[in-house]
Amino acid sequence: MAIKYSDRMQGIKASEIRELLKLTVRPEVISFAGGLPAPEVFPVEEMKKVSLKVLEEKGQQALQYSPTEGFPPLREKIAQRMSRVGIEVTANNILITNGSQQGLDFSGKIFLNPDDAVIVESPSYLGAINAFKAYQCKFIEVPTDDNGMLMDELEEALKNNKNAKMIYVIPDFQNPSGRTWSLERRKKLVELANKYDLPIIEDNPYGELRFEGERIPAIKSMDTEGRVVFLGTFSKTFSPGLRIGWVCASDEILNKYILVKQGADLQSNSMSQRELDAFLEIYDLDEHIEKIKKLYRGRRNLMFNTMKEFFPPEVKHTYPEGGLFTWVVLPKHINARELLKKALERNVAFVPGGAFFPNGGNENTMRINYSNMPEERIVEGIKILGEVIKEALNEK
Amino acid sequence: MAIKYSDRMQGIKASEIRELLKLTVRPEVISFAGGLPAPEVFPVEEMKKVSLKVLEEKGQQALQYSPTEGFPPLREKIAQRMSRVGIEVTANNILITNGSQQGLDFSGKIFLNPDDAVIVESPSYLGAINAFKAYQCKFIEVPTDDNGMLMDELEEALKNNKNAKMIYVIPDFQNPSGRTWSLERRKKLVELANKYDLPIIEDNPYGELRFEGERIPAIKSMDTEGRVVFLGTFSKTFSPGLRIGWVCASDEILNKYILVKQGADLQSNSMSQRELDAFLEIYDLDEHIEKIKKLYRGRRNLMFNTMKEFFPPEVKHTYPEGGLFTWVVLPKHINARELLKKALERNVAFVPGGAFFPNGGNENTMRINYSNMPEERIVEGIKILGEVIKEALNEK
CATH class of the missing domain: 3.90.1150.10 (Aspartate Aminotransferase, domain 1)
Known part of the structure; x- marks a missing residue:
C-alpha cells in the first residue's frame, strides 16, 4: 500500500x-x-516517601481518572508560586500538562493556521520549532543580543508580516543561547504585542535556576490585556520523568487549552500530580x-x-x-x-x-x-x- | 484584545x-x-511495592528523561501480549502513549487534512470524534448491528466518498454500544480497506474484559498490508490514572507516530512506565x-x-x-x-x-x-x- x-x-x-x-x-x-x-x-528518597503517602492515603484516587485541568491542590500551589515573578493568578488560570512541551504543541494547535507565521528569537528552541511545524507554519526569526530580542527588528518584522499570528520567546536563560531578556525589552515586547494585537507564548523552564543576580519579572506580569500565555514546568526543578508542566493564561485562553487537552489525552498522570503535590506539602522545593x-x-x-x-x-x-x-x-x-x-x-x-x-x-x-x-x-x-x-x- | x-x-x-x-x-x-x-x-498494595522497588533500584532513571518510544522492557512485554489476539510484532512496533486517547489525537494528526472524512461506526466513541475534529475533518457514519458495522453500507460509503481517508472502529465491546464485531465482519473490513487503500484505526481499550465466550482475533491480526493501527491501553486493566496506552503499527507508520509524539510531549511518564513494567514482572496481570x-x-x-x-x-x-x-x-x-x-x-x-x-x-x-x-x-x-x-x- x-x-x-x-x-x-x-x-x-x-x-x-x-x-x-x-x-x-x-x-x-x-x-x-x-x-x-x-x-x-x-x-529519590523524598519520592519514596510521597509515593507511599499518596498510595496509603488516596491510593484509589491516585490510580483513577482525574480532572482534565489537573489536581486542584497542585494547581493552587502553582498559582501561588507564580506570584514570585509578579504573576497574580488563581488556580483557575492553571492547566497541568505533560511537561511544557505539551503546552507548546497546544499553542500551535490553538493559534496557527497553515502559512501563519510564528515570530521567534534567532536562535530558538528546537522542540518548539518542531511542535509548531506540525501546524504548517512559517517562522520569522528576529535577531537577538545579550539582552534578548532586538525590539527595532521585531517591530520591522511585525510591520512587514501580516501573517504573523504569535510571538514565541524564552526570556530566561534561553534554550539554546543561555541569554536572559532585560526588563526593558520585556516591557517593550508587551507594548508591541498590544499594538499589533498578537498573543505571546512565554516559555520559562529555566527561570528558577538563577545562580546569581535577581530574577527579572515574567513577561506575563506585564500583561495588561490577557495576551501572554506562560508555560512552566517542574522538569528542571524536580523531575522531567514525571512530565509535569503547566499553562498559565487568562480565563478565555486557558479554556481553549483545556478543551484541546481533553481531546489530546484527557488528562495528565493522576499519581504523579499527587506525588508532586505531596512533595510540595512536606518538603521545601526552594x-x-x-x-x-x-x-x-x-x-x-x-x-x-x-x-x-x-x-x-x-x-x-x-x-x-x-x-x-x-x-x-x-x-x-x-x-x-x-x-x-x-x-x-x-x-x-x-x-x-x-x-x-x-x-x-x-x-x-x-x-x-x-x-x-x-x-x-x-x-x-x-x-x-x-x-x-x-x-x-x-x-x- | x-x-x-x-x-x-x-x-x-x-x-x-x-x-x-x-x-x-x-x-x-x-x-x-x-x-x-x-x-x-x-x-494499590501492589503499586506500593513496585513504586518502592523502582525508586530503590532505578530511582535516578525513573525520574530522568527517557526515550520517546517508551521504556524498552515495557514495549517488549506489550509486544508479547499482542500475540494473544493474533498480532505478531516486536517491541519496535510499539510506542507508549499517554493513554490511548493520545493515540487517537496522533491518528488525526498523521492522516487527516481539513475536509477529509473519517469513516466511523454509528454510534462511535465521543472522545475519538473530539480528537479528530481538531483536524477539521468530516465524519461518515456507517450503520451497525449486533455484529458490528454493516459491510454493504461500508462499501457504499467508500464508493461514494472519495474524501474518506481513514476508518476508525472499536470492534470489542464498543464504546458506546457494548457490541462486538464478528470474525466475518473483521475480515471483510480488512478486505475493503485493502481495496480502497485506507488505513484502519482499531481502538481496543476493552477487549481484555470479556466475561464469557472466546476472544475474537484483532482486526490487526488479519492485516496483510500493514495498514491497521492498533491502539491499546492499561487504563481499564490496571489504572487510568497512570496514562499508559500504546500504538502498535508497521515500522513505517509507527515511525510517524514516534515523530509526532516527539513534538507533542517528548515522551510518556518514565516512572509510571517502570512501575507498570515492574508490576508485569512480579505479579500476574491476567x-x-x-x-x-x-x-x-x-x-x-x-x-x-x-x-x-x-x-x-x-x-x-x-x-x-x-x-x-x-x-x-x-x-x-x-x-x-x-x-x-x-x-x-x-x-x-x-x-x-x-x-x-x-x-x-x-x-x-x-x-x-x-x-x-x-x-x-x-x-x-x-x-x-x-x-x-x-x-x-x-x-x-
Missing part, C-alpha cells in the same frame, strides 16, 4: 542530528548534547532548588574555566547567569555538524547550533549543556572539544 | 453534556455516565484482570436484571459480553438530553446517546456504564431511571 499521510507530515521529519545523538546514550560518551538535569540531585543551583553553578564555572584554557581564542561563548546551556560561536568557516562527527569519534557530543534556526544557516554554532555531566567529564570533554576545534581551524 | 484563534478551534467547543456531567462528581449522585473503572480493584471481570460481570448481570424489572418494555438495550457499557434505546419521541436533566434532579446520571453521533440525531439513546457504581447503587439508580423514563413516556 502507499499510505497517504496528511500534508502536515511533510514538515515532520526525522532529524539527522537526532539520529547522530542516539549514539550518545553509550556510557563512554561525554554528552553535552541533551538538556538533561543532573540525576544526582533528583529527590531548598531543593538551592542544591541544584549550587551544583550547576559549579559545573558552569568549571566549564567556562576549562573553555578559557583549552578553546582557541577565536571561539566565543555566552555567559549565562543560570539555566543549563551555553552557546558557542565558532569562526564562520567551521561547520558544527561536521565537527560533531569528529567529536563523536572521540566520544564527545553536543548539539550543532544550526538546528535552532528554523530558516537555516548559522552552522558555525553549537549548544553546550553543563548540567548533566559530572565534573571530571566536563573537563575531559571540553579538552577534547578544544582539540577537535583546533584541528578544524588548522584544516583551513 | 480580540484573540485570533486557528480555524480548527471553531470545531473544538465545550460540550453542554460535559458541563451537565460536572455535577456528577457530587458524592450523592449515582453516576452511570463516566467510563470509570471500579476503584475497589485498583492494585489474575488481576480475572478479579476485574468477575466484579464487572456481576454488576452487568445485576444491572440487566434490574432493568428487566424496572424499565418499561418499550425500552431496549444491548447485551454486551464484556467491557463497561450498555446502550439503551428509548421510544423515538423521548429526548435523552431532557431525560438527563430530570434524572440529575433525582441524582442519577448517564450520557445521552446523541453525543456519540458526529452528524447528530438519535436523541432517544443513552449510554449506561455498569463498572463503576457499587451494587446497591446500581439497583437504586436503575430503579430511579426506570421511574424517570416512565414519567417521560406518560407525558406524551
Whole structure:
C-alpha cells in the first residue's frame, strides 16, 4: 500500500542530528548534547516517601481518572508560586500538562493556521520549532543580543508580516543561547504585542535556576490585556520523568487549552500530580532548588574555566547567569555538524547550533549543556572539544 | 484584545453534556455516565511495592528523561501480549502513549487534512470524534448491528466518498454500544480497506474484559498490508490514572507516530512506565484482570436484571459480553438530553446517546456504564431511571 499521510507530515521529519545523538546514550560518551538535569540531585528518597503517602492515603484516587485541568491542590500551589515573578493568578488560570512541551504543541494547535507565521528569537528552541511545524507554519526569526530580542527588528518584522499570528520567546536563560531578556525589552515586547494585537507564548523552564543576580519579572506580569500565555514546568526543578508542566493564561485562553487537552489525552498522570503535590506539602522545593543551583553553578564555572584554557581564542561563548546551556560561536568557516562527527569519534557530543534556526544557516554554532555531566567529564570533554576545534581551524 | 484563534478551534467547543456531567462528581449522585473503572480493584498494595522497588533500584532513571518510544522492557512485554489476539510484532512496533486517547489525537494528526472524512461506526466513541475534529475533518457514519458495522453500507460509503481517508472502529465491546464485531465482519473490513487503500484505526481499550465466550482475533491480526493501527491501553486493566496506552503499527507508520509524539510531549511518564513494567514482572496481570471481570460481570448481570424489572418494555438495550457499557434505546419521541436533566434532579446520571453521533440525531439513546457504581447503587439508580423514563413516556 502507499499510505497517504496528511500534508502536515511533510514538515515532520526525522532529524539527522537526532539520529547522530542516539549514539550518545553509550556510557563512554561525554554528552553535552541533551538538556538533561543532573540525576544526582533528583529527590529519590523524598519520592519514596510521597509515593507511599499518596498510595496509603488516596491510593484509589491516585490510580483513577482525574480532572482534565489537573489536581486542584497542585494547581493552587502553582498559582501561588507564580506570584514570585509578579504573576497574580488563581488556580483557575492553571492547566497541568505533560511537561511544557505539551503546552507548546497546544499553542500551535490553538493559534496557527497553515502559512501563519510564528515570530521567534534567532536562535530558538528546537522542540518548539518542531511542535509548531506540525501546524504548517512559517517562522520569522528576529535577531537577538545579550539582552534578548532586538525590539527595532521585531517591530520591522511585525510591520512587514501580516501573517504573523504569535510571538514565541524564552526570556530566561534561553534554550539554546543561555541569554536572559532585560526588563526593558520585556516591557517593550508587551507594548508591541498590544499594538499589533498578537498573543505571546512565554516559555520559562529555566527561570528558577538563577545562580546569581535577581530574577527579572515574567513577561506575563506585564500583561495588561490577557495576551501572554506562560508555560512552566517542574522538569528542571524536580523531575522531567514525571512530565509535569503547566499553562498559565487568562480565563478565555486557558479554556481553549483545556478543551484541546481533553481531546489530546484527557488528562495528565493522576499519581504523579499527587506525588508532586505531596512533595510540595512536606518538603521545601526552594531548598531543593538551592542544591541544584549550587551544583550547576559549579559545573558552569568549571566549564567556562576549562573553555578559557583549552578553546582557541577565536571561539566565543555566552555567559549565562543560570539555566543549563551555553552557546558557542565558532569562526564562520567551521561547520558544527561536521565537527560533531569528529567529536563523536572521540566520544564527545553536543548539539550543532544550526538546528535552532528554523530558516537555516548559522552552522558555525553549537549548544553546550553543563548540567548533566559530572565534573571530571566536563573537563575531559571540553579538552577534547578544544582539540577537535583546533584541528578544524588548522584544516583551513 | 480580540484573540485570533486557528480555524480548527471553531470545531473544538465545550460540550453542554460535559458541563451537565460536572455535577456528577457530587458524592450523592449515582453516576452511570463516566467510563470509570471500579476503584475497589485498583492494585494499590501492589503499586506500593513496585513504586518502592523502582525508586530503590532505578530511582535516578525513573525520574530522568527517557526515550520517546517508551521504556524498552515495557514495549517488549506489550509486544508479547499482542500475540494473544493474533498480532505478531516486536517491541519496535510499539510506542507508549499517554493513554490511548493520545493515540487517537496522533491518528488525526498523521492522516487527516481539513475536509477529509473519517469513516466511523454509528454510534462511535465521543472522545475519538473530539480528537479528530481538531483536524477539521468530516465524519461518515456507517450503520451497525449486533455484529458490528454493516459491510454493504461500508462499501457504499467508500464508493461514494472519495474524501474518506481513514476508518476508525472499536470492534470489542464498543464504546458506546457494548457490541462486538464478528470474525466475518473483521475480515471483510480488512478486505475493503485493502481495496480502497485506507488505513484502519482499531481502538481496543476493552477487549481484555470479556466475561464469557472466546476472544475474537484483532482486526490487526488479519492485516496483510500493514495498514491497521492498533491502539491499546492499561487504563481499564490496571489504572487510568497512570496514562499508559500504546500504538502498535508497521515500522513505517509507527515511525510517524514516534515523530509526532516527539513534538507533542517528548515522551510518556518514565516512572509510571517502570512501575507498570515492574508490576508485569512480579505479579500476574491476567489474575488481576480475572478479579476485574468477575466484579464487572456481576454488576452487568445485576444491572440487566434490574432493568428487566424496572424499565418499561418499550425500552431496549444491548447485551454486551464484556467491557463497561450498555446502550439503551428509548421510544423515538423521548429526548435523552431532557431525560438527563430530570434524572440529575433525582441524582442519577448517564450520557445521552446523541453525543456519540458526529452528524447528530438519535436523541432517544443513552449510554449506561455498569463498572463503576457499587451494587446497591446500581439497583437504586436503575430503579430511579426506570421511574424517570416512565414519567417521560406518560407525558406524551
